[in-house]
Amino acid sequence: MTDTSEPRPSTITYAGYLALDDLLAAQHPLSDEHDEMLFVIIHQTKELWLKQILHEVALAQGLVRAGDLVPAYKSLARVSRIQAVMTMSWDILATMTPAEYLRFRGSLGSSSGFQSDQFRRFEYMLGLKDERFLRFHEERPAAHAALTAALAAPSLYDDALAQLAAAGLPVPAEVLNRDVSRPYEASEGVEAAWLEVYRDTARWWPLYQLAEKLVDLDDALLTWRHKHVVTVERIIGRRRGTGGTEGVAYLTETLQRRCFPELWSLRTRL
Numbered sequence: 171m172t173d174t175s176e177p178r179p180s181t182i183t184y185a186g187y188l189a190l191d192d193l194l195a196a197q198h199p200l201s202d203e204h205d206e207m208l209f210v211i212i213h214q215t216k217e218l219w220l221k222q223i224l225h226e227v228a229l230a231q232g233l234v235r236a237g238d239l240v241p242a243y244k245s246l247a248r249v250s251r252i253q254a255v256m257t258m259s260w261d262i263l264a265t266m267t268p269a270e271y272l273r274f275r276g277s278l279g280s281s282s283g284f285q286s287d288q289f290r291r292f293e294y295m296l297g298l299k300d301e302r303f304l305r306f307h308e309e310r311p312a313a314h315a316a317l318t319a320a321l322a323a324p325s326l327y328d329d330a331l332a333q334l335a336a337a338g339l340p341v342p343a344e345v346l347n348r349d350v351s352r353p354y355e356a357s358e359g360v361e362a363a364w365l366e367v368y369r370d371t372a373r374w375w376p377l378y379q380l381a382e383k384l385v386d387l388d389d390a391l392l393t394w395r396h397k398h399v400v401t402v403e404r405i406i407g408r409r410r411g412t413g414g415t416e417g418v419a420y421l422t423e424t425l426q427r428r429c430f431p432e433l434w435s436l437r438t439r440l
Contacts, residue, residue, distance in 0.1 A: 253390035
């Protein structure tokens, strides 16, 4: 008897394969204002790209952790390209004027991009650990569990530092054995280890290329944050954010964060 539970490839349609009926039915503006649809789609699209970013970073982490540095470059490069697309999307949102946004802002209630669990998971996977964000996701058990797991797991940078040590470079033991759920703190010893890599790139080429791919991620994240600040200030000025944050003031503070601090500081010492 033939099993017909799964569709044959010849019967799969474009709409069926992409679940377009579900995808295109997922926009539910809460007002009758024309511009709210743009606001919804921009943020839903960002969440889809974040899903792909998490997929790629997870693969890259597994490869780096196994010592397969070169194959990890492709996933990391793909993440940087996705980040560039996400940054460009702020220009589309910026076509919305303050008056247009204020017509439906009240419909958003206390919701805010500040509450994106996928964005926080991305930060955690890069090493920006902050357990305070867990409380925003207690009503969504699966999201909370995924975020908790990311908080407790070594970050991509932790894995990179482990590879530095495995290659014989002098990474301090207290860094390698630190509590990975805590925020990473810059280390002079780690900077010294990376300096060896950058001063003899031919010898340490795989680690050097990995370091530059990490800087690409950090650079792209900072660029995204900066464009976010500019767009928010253009649309709402210095008002408080919908999620109760300080709005532009909070976003500006995030520009000081670095996922891989020694990869920035070593450039002064080269």
